[in-house]
Amino acid sequence: MTTTPKKIDTILSHIGINHDEATGSLISPIHFSTTYQHPEFGKSTGFDYTRTKNPTRATLEEALAAIEAGNFAIATSSGMSAIVLALEIFPVGSKIVASRDLYGGSFRWFNDQQKRGIYSFDYVVTEAEMLAAITPETDVVYIETPTNPLMIEVDIEKVAKKAHENGAKVIVDNTFYTPIYQQPLVLGADIVVHSATKYLSGHNDVLAGAVIVKDETLYEKLIYNLNTTGPVLSPFDSYLVMRGLKTLSLRMKRATENASKIADFLAHNAAVKEVLFTGRGGMISFKVVDESRIPAIINGLSVITFAESLGGVESLITYPTTQTHADIPADVRASYGLTDDLLRLSIGIEDADDLIQDLANALKG
Numbered sequence: 149m150t151t152t153p154k155k156i157d158t159i160l161s162h163i164g165i166n167h168d169e170a171t172g173s174l175i176s177p178i179h180f181s182t183t184y185q186h187p188e189f190g191k192s193t194g195f196d197y198t199r200t201k202n203p204t205r206a207t208l209e210e211a212l213a214a215i216e217a218g219n220f221a222i223a224t225s226s227g228m229s230a231i232v233l234a235l236e237i238f239p240v241g242s243k244i245v246a247s248r249d250l251y252g253g254s255f256r257w258f259n260d261q262q263k264r265g266i267y268s269f270d271y272v273v274t275e276a277e278m279l280a281a282i283t284p285e286t287d288v289v290y291i292e293t294p295t296n297p298l299m300i301e302v303d304i305e306k307v308a309k310k311a312h313e314n315g316a317k318v319i320v321d322n323t324f325y326t327p328i329y330q331q332p333l334v335l336g337a338d339i340v341v342h343s344a345t346k347y348l349s350g351h352n353d354v355l356a357g358a359v360i361v362k363d364e365t366l367y368e369k370l371i372y373n374l375n376t377t378g379p380v381l382s383p384f385d386s387y388l389v390m391r392g393l394k395t396l397s398l399r400m401k402r403a404t405e406n407a408s409k410i411a412d413f414l415a416h417n418a419a420v421k422e423v424l425f426t427g428r429g430g431m432i433s434f435k436v437v438d439e440s441r442i443p444a445i446i447n448g449l450s451v452i453t454f455a456e457s458l459g460g461v462e463s464l465i466t467y468p469t470t471q472t473h474a475d476i477p478a479d480v481r482a483s484y485g486l487t488d489d490l491l492r493l494s495i496g497i498e499d500a501d502d503l504i505q506d507l508a509n510a511l512k513g
Contacts, residue, residue: 227343346459
């Protein structure tokens with residue numbers, strides 16, 4: 149019997165179904181055991197030790213691979229552990245072309261690797277700069293699209309083509325768009341990473357990461373390093389990510405609808421001089437006319453919460469200068485447009501009118 153490939157909404161809503169043959173449990177069980185009994189000497193159930201493989205985590209990984217159109221996925225203990233895992237399969241001395249505007253934690257690790265002489269990084273801002281920077285000397289191209297927090301997009305397909313022509317691999321951080329709006333592997337990327345803490349989980353109650361690939365050779369390198377170093381996702385956290393994934397499509401669509409309305413409001417507000425929004429997803433950055441009012445704006449909000457992170461059902465406001473991007477030197481931030489007058493919003497699923505009114509009250513001064 150032939151099976152018609154399922155669309156992403158069906159894959160998401162059916163995560164964990166038909167995975168427990170013993171009881172028929174609709175929800176994937178949480179397997180807390182750290183070790184597994186062998187049927188007899190020389191035989192294994194496929195599970196030996198939970199750092200190497202866990203049934204609950206394996207169910208999540210199957211789903212992650214499916215929604216990103218990959219063949220293999222690894223669920224990790226955080227978004228940063230996913231990024232480190234993905235890059236550490238490349239040898240010492242690798243030359244990496246990377247987005248200049250990127251999450252501050254990524255920059256912190258990249259910068260440390262460069263200082264220690266492990267990898268070298270060539271940072272670029274625009275797509276044109278990225279394409280020009282890729283040469284036969286390039287080993288890896290690391291992309292955030294859209295970038296955090298300036299929302300700069302690049303054409304993954306175009307960059308991947310240039311990278312592959314020069315023998316380089318492409319890693320894409322797909323945290324902001326998720327596979328609802330972008331599937332980098334389909335567009336030619338080699339590795340996709342996520343901070344699954346964000347939109348994939350969607351409820352600000354779990355720390356997780358993900359790495360997805362198509363190529364088995366890359367997967368074998370990744371899984372070897374994972375088993376060796378151990379940054380695996382726990383069974384309970386794997387369950388939480390699966391639970392969140394079931395509503396990913398609904399949440400992303402609602403966040404986009406809300407963000408579109410809020411971006412339009414901000415674009416017509418006298419206290420705002422620039423709005424950065426791609427039209428997809430729930431992330432908006434905006435620059436205010438009077439930078440000195442930022443504390444008052446943040447403190448004047450009552451519906452939107454002042455907190456780090458993003459991608460949850462609740463709307464959050466972040467000040468990158470002192471929070472998510474504080475590890476990037478001020479002169480470096482300013483050089484590519486991440487100035488101290490910028491605020492970042494992660495729009496949730498509340499009523500858009502309440503969010504707009506909250507911003508209006510805070511911005512009016």
